[in-house]
Amino acid sequence: MGKIDQKSFFEDVFEVVKLIPKGRVTSYGAIAAYLGIKSSARMVGWAMNASHGMQGVPAHRVVNRNGLLTGKHHFETPKKMQQLLEKEGIKVKKDQVQDFEKLFWDPVKELL
DNA sequence: GGTCTGACCGGCG
DNA sequence: ACGCCGGCCAGAC
Numbered sequence: 001m002g003k004i005d006q007k008s009f010f011e012d013v014f015e016v017v018k019l020i021p022k023g024r025v026t027s028y029g030a031i032a033a034y035l036g037i038k039s040s041a042r043m044v045g046w047a048m049n050a051s052h053g054m055q056g057v058p059a060h061r062v063v064n065r066n067g068l069l070t071g072k073h074h075f076e077t078p079k080k081m082q083q084l085l086e087k088e089g090i091k092v093k094k095d096q097v098q099d100f101e102k103l104f105w106d107p108v109k110e111l112l
Numbered sequence: 113g114g115t116c117t118g119a120c121c122g123g124c125g
Numbered sequence: 126a127c128g129c130c131g132g133c134c135a136g137a138c
Binding site: 027028029032038039040041042043044045046047048049059062063064065069070071072073074075081 | 117118119120121122
């Protein structure tokens with residue numbers, strides 16, 4: 001038998017990211033935890049890198065555990081990420097999402 | 113095929 | 126408070 005074909009985990013990551021409500025944010029680690037690869041949050045960020053050009057994958061709603069826009073340099077322009085967030089009503093100051101705890105959307109809790 | 117590198121995270125001194 | 130390090134694992138070279 002050949003190898004079992006399983007969806008790449010990119011697909012899984014994308015699915016979750018697509019479910020993040022407009023105006024909310026989550027973290028790489030939270031997504032990783034939801035997918036059962038908690039300690040591999042890096043992979044989530046790396047997966048986001050593959051989401052370039054893809055539509056319906058709001059990568060800007062994914063920040064690090066501190067609510068910091070660590071991935072902004074991977075957008076078309078460094079300001080793009082913040083602009084997209086602000087367009088959804090999220091306030092960002094110096095790469096920091098304001099009211100992060102309130103806006104935080106945890107897939108582990110929300111997607112039961 | 114070994115080594116390095118990440119859009120991270122948690123722990124430890 | 127703050128910096129450093131190990132883990133995790135898939136690609137690139």
